[in-house]
Amino acid sequence: MAKKNAFYAQSGGVTAVINASACGVIEASRENKGVIGKVYAGRNGIIGALTEDLIDTSKESKKTIEGLRYTPSGAFGSCRYKLKDLNTHKREYERLIEVFEAHNIGFFFYNGGGDSADTCLKVSQLSEQMGYPIQAIHVPKTVDNDLPITDNCPGFGSVAKYIAIATQEASFDVASMAKTSTKVFVLEVMGRHAGWIAAAGALASREDQEIPVVILFPEVPFNRAKFMATVQSKVDKFGYCSVVVSEGVADADGKFLADQGLKDNFGHTQLGGVAPVVANMIREDLGLKYHWAVADYLQRAGRHIASGTDVEQAYQLGRAAVKLAVEGKNSVMPTIVRGSGKKYSWSIGEAPLSKVANKEKFMPKSFISRDGFSITPKCREYLEPLIQGEDPPPFKNGMPQYVKIKGVAVPKKLADFEL
Numbered sequence: 001m002a003k004k005n006a007f008y009a010q011s012g013g014v015t016a017v018i019n020a021s022a023c024g025v026i027e028a029s030r031e032n033k034g035v036i037g038k039v040y041a042g043r044n045g046i047i048g049a050l051t052e053d054l055i056d057t058s059k060e061s062k063k064t065i066e067g068l069r070y071t072p073s074g075a076f077g078s079c080r081y082k083l084k085d086l087n088t089h090k091r092e093y094e095r096l097i098e099v100f101e102a103h104n105i106g107f108f109f110y111n112g113g114g115d116s117a118d119t120c121l122k123v124s125q126l127s128e129q130m131g132y133p134i135q136a137i138h139v140p141k142t143v144d145n146d147l148p149i150t151d152n153c154p155g156f157g158s159v160a161k162y163i164a165i166a167t168q169e170a171s172f173d174v175a176s177m178a179k180t181s182t183k184v185f186v187l188e189v190m191g192r193h194a195g196w197i198a199a200a201g202a203l204a205s206r207e208d209q210e211i212p213v214v215i216l217f218p219e220v221p222f223n224r225a226k227f228m229a230t231v232q233s234k235v236d237k238f239g240y241c242s243v244v245v246s247e248g249v250a251d252a253d254g255k256f257l258a259d260q261g262l263k264d265n266f267g268h269t270q271l272g273g274v275a276p277v278v279a280n281m282i283r284e285d286l287g288l289k290y291h292w293a294v295a296d297y298l299q300r301a302g303r304h305i306a307s308g309t310d311v312e313q314a315y316q317l318g319r320a321a322v323k324l325a326v327e328g329k330n331s332v333m334p335t336i337v338r339g340s341g342k343k344y345s346w347s348i349g350e351a352p353l354s355k356v357a358n359k360e361k362f363m364p365k366s367f368i369s370r371d372g373f374s375i376t377p378k379c380r381e382y383l384e385p386l387i388q389g390e391d392p393p394p395f396k397n398g399m400p401q402y403v404k405i406k407g408v409a410v411p412k413k414l415a416d417f418e419l
Helices: 018-031 046-050 062-070 090-102 114-124 156-177 196-204 224-238 274-286 296-301 308-326 377-387
Strands: 004-010 036-042 054-056 105-112 135-140 184-189 213-216 241-246 290-294 332-338 346-352
Touching: 004 018, 004 046, 018 036, 018 062, 018 105, 018 308, 036 046, 036 308, 046 054, 046 090, 062 308, 090 105, 105 114, 105 308, 114 135, 135 308, 156 184, 156 196, 156 241, 156 296, 156 308, 156 377, 184 196, 184 274, 196 213, 196 241, 196 377, 213 224, 224 241, 224 274, 241 274, 274 290, 308 332, 308 346, 308 377
Parallel strands: 004 036, 004 105, 105 135, 135 332, 184 241, 184 290, 213 241
Antiparallel strands: 036 054, 332 346
16 A cells, blocks of 8 residues: 545534544544654545645644643634535535645545535545546544434533533532522523433433433424423422523424524534523523533543543544555445443444434434433433543643644645635
8 A cells, every 4th residue: 555645624504533543543643654754634524635634644743743632622723615516516516626746645534424424425536537546544533423323423522521520619609699599590502403412411410319300302392381391390390400402302293493694604503602591481481590500522532530541542543544444445444343241332334324424413312301301211221421530631730731732834835716
């Protein structure tokens, strides 16, 4: 196999552990110098490839690359940009080929979620349709945990741990004030169509320490009267109640409670702000004092409380992507395969991108309680291993010591390209 350089990029919403995958990709590539030359990272995702804005990761020290494992967010910059159809927007693909040829790039590692898997699949088709050999490997990432085939997605375990802890701690706060003040706390979490993150809020309650938590899942049509009755019953029994609501909760007609009438770059409905909507309903229907919060970026950036399991899986899948590429694989994604024993274990498998791109994995009915407002023991059994372990970053003067890359640009060889 002729030695080729690699292109790595981060896409979509970043996570607490996406840089751990970057660390895995870069370290494994450096260990395979006979096959992989340099790793060029796209500045701001696929946009970096289109505009020939590449970062030479060989200019980053071993210590900095190691530090990516415990640094949150996207060190190389991310983007929300979806490549269009190859047949109708050929110029974008021709540009990618030009950049890849100019910089001797034969490996394409794209770190992202469902839309990124679609981009990676399209790039993998370049070798067949445009005559340029490129091995495209998708490195899974999404806090939404909605990629098919893989047991879970890197990024989810950490956001689940964050939300479970946030729900627990906020509930302690509300409980202490409920006699004369706040009775209901509403926490809005991410999750457009799948309620995996919201489900994690239920982990705040345990058999030995019950906390009244009501979950609103995107998979369950919102019934206002039924919801209010459930909240009131919790307040009557415990004196207070916490509500964890997914941003993608919709009514029986499919209309998002938080629909702003806007679209993002992928054509998705722009969501956000469902917590105050639900809180106002509680005020109107029950007359209870409330507080609400939106976890927003905090939930996906909280590296200080990341799941140790999640960090390790993110790192190992980055390494596995390189292994697949070196083995000559194309158009595939490394996956997490859960072991069958009582004690949690996992291994790495692989899936063809044709079965991953543009597909979503929703909460199974068996994971949602019969009343639609909590999780089942089966769901708890699935979730709990994913939030296990702590892997804190190094601290100095009370603050995490995260790394920042130098971001040395690769000299351009081509004319400018307008998106």
